[in-house]
Amino acid sequence: MTRTPTAGKAGRRRDPEKDAQILQATLDVLAETDYADVTIELVAARAGAGRHTIYRRWEGKDELILAAIACTDSADLGPDGLPDTGTLRSDFLALLDPNWMGGSERRLRILSSVSAMITRTPRAVDAVTKAIVDPSTAAYRFLIQRAVDRGEYAPPHNLDALAQVIPSMAAYRAFFMQQVVDEEFMLAIIDGVVLAALREPSAANR
Amino acid sequence: MTRTPTAGKAGRRRDPEKDAQILQATLDVLAETDYADVTIELVAARAGAGRHTIYRRWEGKDELILAAIACTDSADLGPDGLPDTGTLRSDFLALLDPNWMGGSERRLRILSSVSAMITRTPRAVDAVTKAIVDPSTAAYRFLIQRAVDRGEYAPPHNLDALAQVIPSMAAYRAFFMQQVVDEEFMLAIIDGVVLAALREPSAANR
DNA sequence: CTAATACGGCACTAGTCAGTGCCGCAATCG
């Protein structure tokens, strides 16, 4: 990830804080503007660093951005960070709360910016997949599976496909339609698509 | 759309062919590379035109691209251009045929490239919405509604939401996952999501 | 102390690209 400092002994030590500050600044800029408009100058200024401090740690612009993507915080998408309200429907709605939605919206913006990079750098696909796409899908898959396990719904025909519905449609709406992913929209997807595709469990499954 | 030529009388006439050639070339380049990599030079070369010929007709790069988006051919998404195979499921699958998929895939690529422009130019949202997003949704809405009308399924809880499922998920897969929208994937969405969310009609609806 | 490294700031190079001006030629009107 970070360029290895030479193993010499003397000299001032690299500030580990700077690594995080630079990566955070990169994500900030990435979330605010487009990939093409992300300049090292901007990132450096945002991080309160010199450009050299960046180039000393990463090979170039692409490496920096890939590293930043890789450190996107998706902890809120782990099983322990997800809501557990008792019903799948309110679990989904809980993801709209600022706690989670702050992360989601940020992830969406970053995803949008990086999409431009994806067409050029195949490695960006892996980075985005690991850091954003997979965790999102996994989160929804987890919520649905848990609801199935507790007998709320019957096992779906295709869990993976269902788990991708909400992230896909939210991303589509946020990017291409530039409309807010608000409660009204989420309810339309939740009730009109995801829950509609799930069936009540048969007696045998209870 | 096109810059108005001065209403003078004498002089050589503008070649109407060139307008179309330039717009097509713009769409070609847009479908092949990213928005940031679309240079006027490239478009001009592709269209066999000089850069002046472009600047004479459009204010600048953005105007050109907006005009190109607006003239994206979505005729295949009108009711008359859509497949009518008898069942909703095979209608969906028929959209994968090269006839339609050529257009769909091209639209997806263009959509992807323009997404970078969207964050900058709000007008791009309207252009993309009118030329690509709305026609796609309308096409799927039409197919579903027709199936409902013929008694294949009961009226869905939320037709608009259902109509956006396939375009959204196909776009998400194509952009962010950079994976092919092939038959396997389409079947997963169709059977696992869309048709799963539709119910058999009750006797009263037949 | 000295040597070595990190840091921020500045200046510089090199490359790219939007947009414009000019040239020569073609077409069209009067």
Next chain:
DNA sequence: CGATTGCGGCACTGACTAGTGCCGTATTAG
């Protein structure tokens, strides 16, 4: 015919930016 406009090609300007070198300063090992 001459005036006017369209066209392709070329050269040019101006702006921006990735990446590098240099300077003065700060930090750390020996």
